[in-house]
Each structure stands twice: as structure tokens, then as C-alpha cells.
Amino acid sequence: MKGIDIAVLGGGSWGITLSRLLDEAGHRVRLWELYPEVIDELKTRREHSKVLPGIKVPERVIITGEEKEAVEGATHILLCVPSHGVRDTLIKISPHIGNDAVVISGAKGIETDTLMRMSEVIENVLGERVKVGALSGPSHAEEVSRRMPTTVVASSKDIDVAEEIQRIFMLDYFRVYTNTDIT
Template identity: 35%
Template sequence: MKKVAVLGSGAWGTTLGQVMVDSGQQVLIWGRNKKVVREINRRHSNRKFLKGIDLPKELKATTDIKAVLEFADVILLAIPSQTLRENLDSWKSFFPRDLPVISTLKGIEVQTQLRMTEVAGEVLGIDKSQFGLITGPNLANEIIMRQPAGAVAASENPANIEIMQEMFSTNYFRIYPSDDLVGCEFAGAAKSVIALAVGIAVGMGYGENTQGLMITRGLSEVARLGGAYGANPLTFLGLAGIGDLVASAQSPLSRNRSFGEVLGKSGSIAKARAQVVKTVEGVYSAGAMLELAHRVGVEVPIIEAVSDVVAGTLSPKDAMTRIMTVSIKAEI
């Protein structure tokens, strides 16, 4: 049994908390919202993020960040990607330096274009061998109902992979190991951008052919970009890559897909922000992914078009025209 500190009381942190309780772990969730924490402890629910769900009575929460870190022998990061540096900066004076740190975050830091484990390593001074990542086609609203799903446990340290397999393996949540931390992080960040592109196409009234084009050509862009940074191209054909992308691009539960639909239908980034008020990672990561592509000279026309649309410098209609007029090279 592991004592796991989950940093984040949103839908994903709470859902993984339930998964780990089901796998036999002792879990303590940290959250800033006192009402959410109180509800998890007293009513065994989290209606703000997971309506209609009864949580395990064994799942506990606290607003005391020092207490949750002192409790842990494994730390799970489940806070919004773009707030990671700010939070870690405020915690670093008492953050343990000798424990495995497992990221669940999918994104690229806007200001630095760093992956999330790179951000955490830079702030905390922790070696990359202490980090792990859990990722894949994992929509919280389905997993919380214990629907069958799979995920990838990625780390450059085999010991961390074993820890994650122990922490998360249940009869409904299957864990596959990977030593390609870089590829899995790139895949998780980029799928949000491609899911936005698919949503935009749907919002404009386009059908399955267009969606298939966006998904497959978008995946090709991500695989080339990841490969340029040392990732294994085969990673993008697995759960962390195509699996996560299909789930995000095709599901109405996906924030990125939903945001893209509103954007494609209205043509207005302001209207999309007003209608989809939750954090939409693809909006933040698009420009950062484009900058990473520019650094290594990789062409990413779909990612570039999405970046320009969310920046407000290109309309969805003009973005589609641009994508369809890019010079054609051999597909593979």
C-alpha cells in the first residue's frame, strides 16, 4: 500500500483518487477550495466537478498542503498545467525532494515552452529520474463511473513505472508501461491542439472525412515534432498518442473539442471563452507547440493554424483554407 498525496481536488485529481483507493492505496487529496474539501470528507461527493457521483468513504481531503506532503510517500500532480510553476514556487521550501513525483498534466508552459516534468524539475531541483507520468485516453467522467479504460505509465526510471502500475491497476483501469517520457508528454500536450482543430471543423459544419483528415494529419505533425526532440515515433501510435487524441477529438466530454465547436460555429474566440468557462489546455499550448516546432524546423500546419485562430489573427474559415492549400508531400 502506498500513501499518495494528490495535489488537486478537481475532476481528474478526484477521479484518480478513487482509482487508487480501489487499487488498495491510502489517498489524501489537497485542494484550495474549502467547500469541495469539506464535501469530499463529509458527503463523499464532489458535485462541483463530478455531479451525481458517490465517492469512496476512504477518500480523504485537506486544505493543508504541508500536512498532505508530510503524509505522502508518493506525490501526484493534478493541478492545471499553467499554474504548476506558481504553485510549486510557493511550496518548494517544504516540498519533499526524495519522493517519486507523478504528473497527470497535459500541456506545455506558455512562457518557457517546457514540458510539465521539466517545469517541476526546474522549480524543485529534482532529477528527472524521480518523475513519472500517467496519461492516455482518460476522460474523468467515464473513469469515475468505473468504465473500462487504459493508460500509459511513463518514466525513464523503471522503479517509478512499477510504482504507478501498483497505484493505478484495477479491474477497470489497465496500465501499460513506457520508458518514453518525452514522447508521452508531447503526445498529451499536442492532442489538445489537434482536438481543437477537429472541434473547429465540426463547428463549421464539416463531417467525418474532415475530422479524419485533422486527426491523422495532426497526429503526423505531432509524431514528427516529438521525434525531433528525441521521442520514439511509435509512442504516437499507442494509448498516449492516437488513443488520447481520438478520445479528445471525438468525445463531447472533451473541453478542447467543445471549445473548438463553439469557435468554429461562432468564428469568435471571445464567444468560445464565454461559453466554455473551464480550462481548455489546447488554447494555451497551441502557441507553445508552434514555438517548439519552429526551433527544430518541423512543419506543423494544423497546429500553426490553430495557434493563429486562438490568437485571434486568423478566422476559422481562413484557417481551413490555409490547411487545404499547404503543399503536399509524401504521406509517410
């Protein structure tokens, strides 16, 4: 599965790392970041020196601070913002998400106020108009960004969605397995 339009939300270490990986896999990537100073560094130096010094964001990756520019037309949306910011981010981008988009949680943790998993927060905010998945496992951005072998799991209640996520992310050094247990 090559050449999909994917929005990566969050310009921290995991968002940058997965943007690089998705670009390498042949996808069209738009990386959204909230903080203007981070956006500026990502655009001018193509790196975020505080979280991944020396790791460059490919020129093909579009960097933006505008929700609409990042999300509109994307068939897949990858959430790499901290778990405490997932709900607010989803509310901001909701008007720009197409029906049947696949929204993938790349965030670790639970929502502290509700104790919901990130997949539950996605369902709670966006409802049934999107497909929900998660990418999780023992992985570190610093290692994946240096192409160290890593194994993760793509999960969704719908095995077809999990397998779609697997195809999108799979590279020789980034092995993705599937599961229908999204808990």
C-alpha cells in the same frame, strides 16, 4: 504494491477520480484542494457536484486544503491541478516533500510561459531530489469514475519508476502500460 501514502493535488474531476481509484487499489490517499468552497463540499457531501455529480469520494480519503497535511510523509505525489497551476503548486508544497518522493504528473498540457512539459516543470522546481513520472493517455474522468475500461501510460526516464507507477495504479478496468519516453 499496496498501502502506500499518496497525496493527490487537485480536487477537480481527475483528482477525485484518481483518488477513488487509488483508494480502491488499497492505498492511503490524501486529496488536497485549493478552493475552500470545494473543500467544504468534498468534506460534507463527499462529492464535487460541479464536475462529477453523484460520484462520491470514499470516507477513507482525507480531504484537506493544507499543503503540509497533504504532502508530508507521502511517498508519492500526484499532480492533478491544471497545467497553468503546476509550478505554483510545486513551489507551495516543496518544503514538505521528502527526498526521493515520486512526483507524478497527471496534468495535461504545457506551461504556457515556458512551453515546458509538466515533467520538465517538476524537474525545474524540485530538481534531482525527487523521481519524476507522468500518467497520460486517452482517458476521461467521467468514464474512469464509472469504472469503464481505460488504458493509460506511466512514463519516466527511469523504467523502474514507470513500473512502480504502473503497479500503484493498475486495476482490472484501469490498465497501465510503461514507457521511458516522458515527452
